[in-house]
Structures are given as structure tokens and as C-alpha cells.
Amino acid sequence: MKMTFRWYGEKDSIPLEYIRQIPNMSGVVTAVYDVPVGEVWELSKIERLKELCDGAHLAMEVIESVPVHEDIKLGKPSRDRLIENYAQTIRNLGKVGVKCVCYNFMPVFDWLRTDLKRKNADGSNALCYCHETLLKLDPKNLRLPGWDESYTAEELNGLLEEYKGISHEQLFENLVYFLNGIMPACDEAGIDMAIHPDDPPWDMFGLPRIITGEKSYDKLFAAVPNRHNGITFCTGSLGAGRFNDLPKMAAKYADRIYFAHLRQLKYEGDTDFAEAGHLTAAGDLDIYGVVRALVENGFDGYVRPDHGRNIWGEDGKPGYGLYDRALGAAYLNGLFEAIEKDRAIGR
Ligand code: DNO
Helix, strand or coil: CEEEEECCHHHCCCCHHHHHCCCCCCEEEECCCCCCCCCCCCHHHHHHHHHHHHHCCCEEEEEECCCCCHHHHHCCCCHHHHHHHHHHHHHHHHHCCCCEEEEECCCCCCCCCCEEEEECCCCCEEEEECHHHHHHCCHHHCCCCCCCCCCCHHHHHHHHHHHHHCCHHHHHHHHHHHHHHHHHHHHHHCCEEEEECCCCCCCECCECCCCCCHHHHHHHHHHCCCCCEEEEEEHHHHHCCCCCCHHHHHHHHHHHEEEEEECEEEEECCCEEEEECCCHHHCCCCHHHHHHHHHHCCCCCEEEECCCCECCCCCCCCCCCCHHHHHHHHHHHHHHHHHHHHHHCCC
């Protein structure tokens, strides 16, 4: 595996040098943030980002995310031009050695939480999700840090209206159309697409969500068998769905998992959860079992610690402070090393 760390570009308060100092850190996962969704990422902007990473001796082989324009998800006539732009971005990324692009196909909203700083008994704080609270939120006035895009209230209203006509099946067909449109560019550039699951993995505000578990993946690979069509295996997103057996899925899809987001949740009732430190014992997800399943099935992709708590007085971007993610990386390094060495001696 190749251990990586998410870095939000020059505006990130965490210096690349600090990231480099985390043991076994091979590279960063980043993006060009100042290009409107749907436009081509010019080569010069990508090269500038790459220079910064090179300067810190960190590889830039994973992009998270190249956002997908809503017109593509909605299947509007403008999608062909937008898909061509996306394909051009992929070709440009390939030119500087990018190997994997993480993206999602969630309508309008990316990940959703109801509290970004819930206090824990030990004084740390973390993100959490409460379904009751979510149902009371007005989707037109939501703004969450970390999202790749934000809309004006008017745009948001318009979008929510447009999605009323889109079923799960239609959205899935639009995903397949998009993937078929960009696969030739992926073949040419040697780039693996890694779809991020919906977070949490159920419909939100009446908007359809289609990447929620095993059935979604079976359907996706049957529809687009190209090897460049793969997964970002996010334990926290998939794990919020109590129906998902994570070690089983990690084993089943290991050769399609190009990128793994490994993080922990603690369940609170049937739908609710709070995020926790990465350690298996800190929550309800079998992080050890997932890593074991990945290693045993030949996984050789990129890994990153995901959402951390705020600890040691840090007041970081929710989920993306330095300290707890660094602890997560250290823990994951230990798991991988121990399991890989066990395997090497036949245990
Ligand atoms: C949240 C992230 C997501 C992810 C996108 C990928 O912390 O995991 O925002 O980057 O869904 O497109």
C-alpha cells in the first residue's frame, strides 16, 4: 500500500513539511480548487501543484476530487461538452503522473453531518450524524466545510427541483454514460477512476443516492467492466450502512479498490453515528478486519487516514486536522506491517 494524506492545497493550514514528517508518508491527495466545476483543469495549474508536492518530496498521484458537474448527473444536453472537459482534465493529470482520481456521484450534496464538533468525554471533539436533526434541516440553507462546491440559495432551489424527475435508475444510467465517455481518456492517461460511496449511504432530502453497498458495485462493474472503473473504499461512508459487511466487501472488491479511506465510527442507534479515532477498539467498524482482507486479497493501492477528531487543543478543519489523522496513519501503518509480515511467514 501507499500511505497518503489529504492536503487542501496552498490554503490548507497544514504545511506539506509537517505531512512529510508523518512516518511512511509517500504522498498527498489534493486538487486544483480554483477552477469552476465543469471547466478543464489547465496543465499549468496542475503543474504548479505538482511542483509544490515535489518540493516537499511528496508524490502527487491521487486527486480528490475532480467534481462532476450536476448537468452530467442530471443527464442534460450540455453533458457531452462537460464530459469532454472532464476527459481533458484526466489527460492533463496523466501528463504529470497522476494515477488515480477520486470522485463521487452524489446529487447536489457531498457528505452530510449534523454536528461538526460534538464534544467527547475525553475533551476531544468529532463529527457526528443524527437522522432526526437532519430531517429538520432546510437543504436550501446548508453549507458544510470540505465540500468542493457551494451554491447560491437560488441555484440550490433550482437543482432540487430538477432532481425531482430523476429516479435511482436514471441517475445510475447517467453515471454509466459519464464513465463510458471518460474511459478512453483514462486508458490513454493510465488513470484509475475511484468512485467514492455516498455518505451516508441512503437518500437525502428526497435526492437519490446510488453508491451505497455491494449491489451498487456489482451493478457498476457489470455495466462498465473497464479496469479503470474502480472504487474508493471509504469505511466510514459504507460503514454507516449497518447492512454493509466491510471485511467481506474489502475482500470481494480488493482488485477494484484503487484508494482506501480508512476511518472509524461509533454507532448510536439505527442510523446515527459519531466519528471516532481510527483504532478498531474505538468504534464499531472492524478496521483490522478490513486491512486484513485487503492485504490477503492483494490490495496494492493508495490508503489515507480519514476524518480525525480535534485533539490536543487543535481547532482544525472539521475532520481534517493534523494530529488525529497523523495518529490514524501511524495506526494503519502498524496494522499493514503486522499483517503483511504475518502473511510473509505463512501465518
Ligand atoms: C469527505 C470526503 C468527501 C470526498 C468526496 C469525493 O471527507 O471523503 O468529500 O472527498 O465525496 O468526491
